[in-house]
Amino acid sequence: MNNSPVVFHYPGEDKLQETFANLGDFETGSCTFHEFPDGESYVRIESEVRDRELILFCSLHHPNDKFLAIHFFAKQAKEMGARKITLIAGYLAYMRQDKRFHPGECITSEHFAKLLSGSVDRLITVDPHLHRRKSMDEIYSIPTTLVHAAPNIAEFIKRNIQNPLLIGPDGESEQWVSEVAHLANVPYQVLLKERLGDRDVKVTLPDVENYQDSTPVLVDDIISTGKTMIETILHLKNLLKVKPVCIGVHAVFADKALSDMQNAGAGRIISCNTIPHSTNEIDLAEALLNAYQS
Ligand code: R5P
Numbered sequence: 084m085n086n087s088p089v090v091f092h093y094p095g096e097d098k099l100q101e102t103f104a105n106l107g108d109f110e111t112g113s114c115t116f117h118e119f120p121d122g123e124s125y126v127r128i129e130s131e132v133r134d135r136e137l138i139l140f141c142s143l144h145h146p147n148d149k150f151l152a153i154h155f156f157a158k159q160a161k162e163m164g165a166r167k168i169t170l171i172a173g174y175l176a177y178m179r180q181d182k183r184f185h186p187g188e189c190i191t192s193e194h195f196a197k198l199l200s201g202s203v204d205r206l207i208t209v210d211p212h213l214h215r216r217k218s219m220d221e222i223y224s225i226p227t228t229l230v231h232a233a234p235n236i237a238e239f240i241k242r243n244i245q246n247p248l249l250i251g252p253d254g255e256s257e258q259w260v261s262e263v264a265h266l267a268n269v270p271y272q273v274l275l276k277e278r279l280g281d282r283d284v285k286v287t288l289p290d291v292e293n294y295q296d297s298t299p300v301l302v303d304d305i306i307s308t309g310k311t312m313i314e315t316i317l318h319l320k321n322l323l324k325v326k327p328v329c330i331g332v333h334a335v336f337a338d339k340a341l342s343d344m345q346n347a348g349a350g351r352i353i354s355c356n357t358i359p360h361s362t363n364e365i366d367l368a369e370a371l372l373n374a375y376q377s
Contacts, residue, residue, distance in 0.1 A: 085110055088169075089130055093141035093152060095359050099173065100140040102368040107376075112137065116152050124148065126155040133164035138171060138375065139203070142358050144335050146176035146195070154202040169205040171371055173357025174305075174333045178212035196222035207374045209357045209367060210304050210332050214255050228374045232332045232355045233259060235365050237266035239353070240300060244328060248297035250274065250319070252311045259332070260302045270294070274315060281308075292322075298350075299327040306331035306354070309340030313347040326350030334360035 089112040092100035104111055112130035119125060137160055141153055157168045177195035180188070199206065200223050209230045211219065219227040240247055240263070249271035251260030257273045264271035299319050301312055312329050319327055327350055334354035341362070344352055356363040 086135070088136040088138055089132060090138045091128075091130075091140070091156070093139070093149060096140040096142060098359060099356050099368060099371075102366065103140070103171075103371055106369060106372050109138070114156065116156075118148070122148075124152045124155055126152060126159055128156070128159055128163060132160050134166055136167045136169070137165050138169045140171050140173075142173040143176040144174050144333070144358050150195075150198065150202075153199075157202045167205065168203045169207060169375065170199070170203040171207045171375070173209050173355075173367070173371075174335070175206075175208040175211040179214075181212075181215045192216075193222050197224070200224040207371060209355065209371075210259065212255075212304060228377060230367060230370045230374045231262070232357075232365065232367060232370075233262040234266055235355065235367060235370060236302065236330055236332070237263045239330075239365050240267045240269065244298050244300055246297050247300045247328075248272070248294040250299050250301050250315065250327070252301060252303050252315045256303045259304055263302055270297075274318075295323065296325075297323065298325045299323050301327050301329045303331050305333045305335055306340060306344075306352075307335040307337050309336070309344045312344055312349065316344065316347045316349055320348050328353065330354070330365075331362075332357060334358045334362050336360060336362075 087108045087110050090100055090104045090109045091112040091114045094116055114129060115127045117125040139156055141149055143149055153170060160168055177191045180191040183190055205225055206227045210232050247269050249260050249264045249269055251257050251273035253274060260271050260273060301315055303311060306312055316327055326348060329344060329349045329352045331354045352362050353364045354360055354362040355365040355367050
C-alpha cells in the first residue's frame with residue numbers, strides 16, 4: 084500500500100505543485116475546486132485519502148474566496164479519513180494589518196490566523212510579512228514552517244546581475260534586503276518611505292552618488308500596487324545610469340501594477356514563484372520541500 088503523502092493544488096498552482104512533487108516521493112491527488120455562478124465554492128476530493136498525509140498548494144493572494152475552499156477541502160479530507168493536512172501557501176495574506184492603526188480597525192492578521200489554524204494541521208509559507216510580530220506562534224496555533232527566499236534571490240543576483248547595488252524601498256524591507264546583500268556579498272541601501280494613502284507613497288532620496296556605475300536592484304517582500312517600487316524607480320531615474328532591476332518575493336501585482344512599473348522605467352521585473360505570475364524566475368520548490376521534510 085502506498086503511504087507517500089498525496090499532493091493537491093488549488094487551480095492555477097499546478098506548476099509549483101508538479102515541480103515540488105517531482106523532487107520527492109509523493110502521489111498526485113485529484114480534487115475539483117469550482118465556483119458556482121453565485122460565488123459559492125464547490126469542493127470534491129476524487130482521490131482515496133484514508134490514513135494519508137495530504138499537502139494542499141494554495142497561495143493566499145485573493146484570500147477571501149480561497150480561505151473557504153481550503154476550509155472545505157480540509158474538512159472533507161478529514162471526513163474521508165485523512166490523517167494530516169499541510170497547507171503550502173507560498174504567499175500568506177492578512178499579515179500586514181498587525182496592529183490597530185486607527186480606532187475601530189480590526190486586527191485581521193490575528194483573526195485570519197485563528198481561522199486558518201482551525202482548518203489545517205500545518206502551514207508552510209514563504210517570508211510572511213512579520214513586521215511587528217517576532218514569530219508566527221504569536222498568532223498561529225498550528226505548527227508553521229517558514230521558508231526564506233533570501234538565499235535563492237542572492238543566488239539569482241550573483242548569477243545574473245553585473246555590479247549590483249541592492250536597494251530596499253523602505254525600512255520594513257531592510258530585513259530582506261540586508262540578508263540578500265550579505266548572502267550575495269554586495270552593497271545595499273535602504274530608503275525611507277512615507278505612506279500617504281492606499282495608493283500614495285513618498286520615498287526619500289537615497290545616497291547613491293558613490294554607485295553611479297552600479298545596477299540598482301530593488302528588493303521587497305511584496306509587490307502589490309507597485310507604488311513603493313515606482314516611487315523608488317522615479318527617484319533613481321535621474322541619479323543612476325542603469326534601469327533598476329525589481330525583485331519581489333511575492334508577485335501580488337494588483338490591477339495594472341506590472342505595466343505601471345514598466346512605464347515608470349523598471350528594467351527586469353522578477354519574482355519568486357510563491358504566486359503564479361509571468362515574472363516568476365526564482366524557483367522555491369526545493370526550499371519548500373526541505374521545509375516540508377523538516
Ligand atoms: C510593506 O509593508 C511591504 O513590505 C511592501 O513594501 C508593500 O506591501 C508594497 O506594496 P505596494 O506595491 O502597494 O506599494
